[in-house]
Amino acid sequence: MEFDLIHRHFATPFSALAQANGGTVIAGIGDDCAALRPAADHVLYVSTDTLVESVHFFQTDDPAVVGWKSLVSNLSDLAACGANPLGFTLNLSLPKLDEVWLAGFSSGLLEAASRYNCPLVGGDTTSAGTNVLKTISITVFGQATHTHTGFHRSLAQADDEIWVSGTPGLARLGLLLEYQRQGQLEKCCELSNLPRVEALLEAMPNDLQNSALQALQRPLPRLELGHGLHGIAHACLDLSDGLSGDLLHITKASKLRAVLSQRSLQALWLNKWPELTHHVDRETLLDTLVLTTLQGGDDFELCWTCKPGHRPPMVESGVVQSCVGQLETGEGVWLQCHPDSVPTPLQSQSYIHFSQGSQ
Amino acid sequence: MEFDLIHRHFATPFSALAQANGGTVIAGIGDDCAALRPAADHVLYVSTDTLVESVHFFQTDDPAVVGWKSLVSNLSDLAACGANPLGFTLNLSLPKLDEVWLAGFSSGLLEAASRYNCPLVGGDTTSAGTNVLKTISITVFGQATHTHTGFHRSLAQADDEIWVSGTPGLARLGLLLEYQRQGQLEKCCELSNLPRVEALLEAMPNDLQNSALQALQRPLPRLELGHGLHGIAHACLDLSDGLSGDLLHITKASKLRAVLSQRSLQALWLNKWPELTHHVDRETLLDTLVLTTLQGGDDFELCWTCKPGHRPPMVESGVVQSCVGQLETGEGVWLQCHPDSVPTPLQSQSYIHFSQGSQ
Numbered sequence: 166m167e168f169d170l171i172h173r174h175f176a177t178p179f180s181a182l183a184q185a186n187g188g189t190v191i192a193g194i195g196d197d198c199a200a201l202r203p204a205a206d207h208v209l210y211v212s213t214d215t216l217v218e219s220v221h222f223f224q225t226d227d228p229a230v231v232g233w234k235s236l237v238s239n240l241s242d243l244a245a246c247g248a249n250p251l252g253f254t255l256n257l258s259l260p261k262l263d264e265v266w267l268a269g270f271s272s273g274l275l276e277a278a279s280r281y282n283c284p285l286v287g288g289d290t291t292s293a294g295t296n297v298l299k300t301i302s303i304t305v306f307g308q309a310t311h312t313h314t315g316f317h318r319s320l321a322q323a324d325d326e327i328w329v330s331g332t333p334g335l336a337r338l339g340l341l342l343e344y345q346r347q348g349q350l351e352k353c354c355e356l357s358n359l360p361r362v363e364a365l366l367e368a369m370p371n372d373l374q375n376s377a378l379q380a381l382q383r384p385l386p387r388l389e390l391g392h393g394l395h396g397i398a399h400a401c402l403d404l405s406d407g408l409s410g411d412l413l414h415i416t417k418a419s420k421l422r423a424v425l426s427q428r429s430l431q432a433l434w435l436n437k438w439p440e441l442t443h444h445v446d447r448e449t450l451l452d453t454l455v456l457t458t459l460q461g462g463d464d465f466e467l468c469w470t471c472k473p474g475h476r477p478p479m480v481e482s483g484v485v486q487s488c489v490g491q492l493e494t495g496e497g498v499w500l501q502c503h504p505d506s507v508p509t510p511l512q513s514q515s516y517i518h519f520s521q522g523s524q
Numbered sequence: 525m526e527f528d529l530i531h532r533h534f535a536t537p538f539s540a541l542a543q544a545n546g547g548t549v550i551a552g553i554g555d556d557c558a559a560l561r562p563a564a565d566h567v568l569y570v571s572t573d574t575l576v577e578s579v580h581f582f583q584t585d586d587p588a589v590v591g592w593k594s595l596v597s598n599l600s601d602l603a604a605c606g607a608n609p610l611g612f613t614l615n616l617s618l619p620k621l622d623e624v625w626l627a628g629f630s631s632g633l634l635e636a637a638s639r640y641n642c643p644l645v646g647g648d649t650t651s652a653g654t655n656v657l658k659t660i661s662i663t664v665f666g667q668a669t670h671t672h673t674g675f676h677r678s679l680a681q682a683d684d685e686i687w688v689s690g691t692p693g694l695a696r697l698g699l700l701l702e703y704q705r706q707g708q709l710e711k712c713c714e715l716s717n718l719p720r721v722e723a724l725l726e727a728m729p730n731d732l733q734n735s736a737l738q739a740l741q742r743p744l745p746r747l748e749l750g751h752g753l754h755g756i757a758h759a760c761l762d763l764s765d766g767l768s769g770d771l772l773h774i775t776k777a778s779k780l781r782a783v784l785s786q787r788s789l790q791a792l793w794l795n796k797w798p799e800l801t802h803h804v805d806r807e808t809l810l811d812t813l814v815l816t817t818l819q820g821g822d823d824f825e826l827c828w829t830c831k832p833g834h835r836p837p838m839v840e841s842g843v844v845q846s847c848v849g850q851l852e853t854g855e856g857v858w859l860q861c862h863p864d865s866v867p868t869p870l871q872s873q874s875y876i877h878f879s880q881g882s883q
Contacts (some may be wrong), residue, residue, distance in 0.1 A: 201568040302661035
């Protein structure tokens with residue numbers, strides 16, 4: 166079963182891509198090892214993730230979306246390092262043979278692999294014994310030129326600006342829309358403590374709803390942007406746990422404090438949703454939207470720090486880049502509500518408290 | 525829990541090793557990606573495997589043995605490619621927090637990583653939802669000089685000799701001893717159809733029993749030998765499914781037939797167990813031993829093909845290297861019982877039949 170499965174769903178559909186990368190992929194599926202030849206003086210980057218059914222995705226999820234996201238989440242790690250993909254390996258542990266799921270998963274995975282030119286170079290499929298849930302492990306390899314010094318989390322400097330790509334939090338709105346569609350919104354809001362979420366979803370224009378669902382189901386790894394940030398960014402990471410949680414990694418590693426501007430975070434949303442300016446509930450809805458940015462993960466947008474006054478890199482994808490705060494001596498992640506006010510420490514509980522108090 | 529777990533069992537104990545490899549490991553655990561810098565003009569090799577509890581190892585297995593073997597099985601793939609290890613990633617999916625198991629697993633893994641200078645460069649630990657079994661995925665990276673042409677399975681040539689290292693099948697004897705110790709030998713022999721196995725185990729001298737248990741629990745990746753085979757071997761692989769099954773991969777890829785010499789296979793065992801020459805049941809016991817070589821896996825010995833008359837490479841480990849057959853035009857894997865007899869096709873069923881008939 167195993168050999169057939171791998172061939173039908175992976176080796177065969179992915180072989181053209183591996184062949185198209187013949188200069189780099191010297192040996193792929195079928196030999197003991199995949200052999201990759203990075204160009205001379207290039208650095209190899211590696212990222213790996215495990216997704217477990219019912220923890221990271223659901224049995225009812227479109228398997229093509231699961232396939233797309235499982236590779237993209239790893240490609241996003243490469244983007245955050247300024248690296249370009251070389252290839253990836255896939256380990257699947259399956260409780261039973263589910264051809265429909267496998268075909269869907271494979272198609273979404275292949276779509277992402279093809280779009281980002283990242284060949285599958287090895288892996289295995291194992292029967293999961295008495296386990297009842299699918300487990301997916303992906304390891305992706307990338308490279309960058311040796312002149313690229315890397316974007317380590319410890320390299321942020323005091324007075325650096327904090328930038329983000331896109332509209333972090335959009336995927337969380339997509340998730341809320343999904344929960345609403347399934348009649349489970351109440352349960353979800355208990356979890357995330359988002360105030361006035363039903364009013365928010367109702368007020369969202371159709372195109373924003375579509376953007377949010379797209380961000381949830383088809384997030385894009387910001388590989389081109391990551392490359393454009395060579396020589397500009399000091400520290401960089403991809404947003405997978407919400408801006409406030411992820412920024413903590415940088416502040417801890419660099420021993421600095423991050424001060425986010427609430428005005429700038431609001432501007433991210435007003436830019437995406439201009440009609441909101443005239444909405445009667447504007448302030449409440451903006452509070453909720455800013456909370457999704459701070460808490461909502463899986464957008465796979467980049468967050469980086471750089472010297473003030475740099476020009477954002479030009480990228481073909483035209484992704485919006487916004488300055489949302491700055492680094493200072495100190496520690497932790499703080500929010501400044503108005504340009505003149507004293508920043509408030511942003512632990513998720515205290516911010517929720519603050520936010521609820523401000524309604 | 526997750527962060528603590530990784531730190532306690534992996535990041536902390538493995539950090540010295542990563543630091544010792546500072547020239548190659550530019551970034552390891554903690555950043556989005558591991559960054560590895562293979563020397564200029566070197567080829568990167570990748571191998572990955574998933575192990576599921578109750579399928580590939582048992583809850584009752586010593587976790588240090590599971591840790592050792594899970595890395596060694598991947599290192600063995602590098603050895604079969606003539607590559608040296610650069611580093612590895614680890615993905616663990618665990619049904620519950622089992623500190624005792626994790627500490628043991630980590631210690632065995634670290635022992636192998638240290639012995640073979642293979643730093644852990646990334647990974648994750650996830651809670652397995654309602655899954656009841658542990659799942660381990662390991663991806664290992666290696667390199668070789670760019671002058672190394674690789675040992676692809678399709679590169680074997682007619683008239684090549686077939687060589688093996690060590691005594692393939694020894695780990696299967698270790699497994700049989702383990703089953704016997706657990707009172708489950710009968711069940712195991714039904715599975716493998718080995719004749720006279722109890723008489724065999726009883727006749728084994730103590731030092732051979734110890735070697736067999738060692739081969740089962742602490743197999744060694746033949747990295748030095750793999751490197752020594754540069755410029756000598758045409759095709760090479762590591763023995764994980766038994767000599768007859770694994771040789772089929774080479775014969776299929778190279779469109780040749782392999783003819784194994786029963787005398788040479790017997791000589792492997794007489795070399796390891798000289799007292800057997802004088803045993804009253806010598807022929808029957810040798811038949812069973814040859815069957816363990818043909819069917820028994822997980823020795824992680826190497827099997828390679830090369831031009832006749834080459835000198836075996838000198839390796840510090842002093843591992844025995846033996847010619848056990850040759851390649852010819854044709855297909856499949858065959859056994860020649862006597863130098864003058866016509867070879868018999870070796871599908872496992874027919875060989876078992878032959879062997880039972882010869883008792």
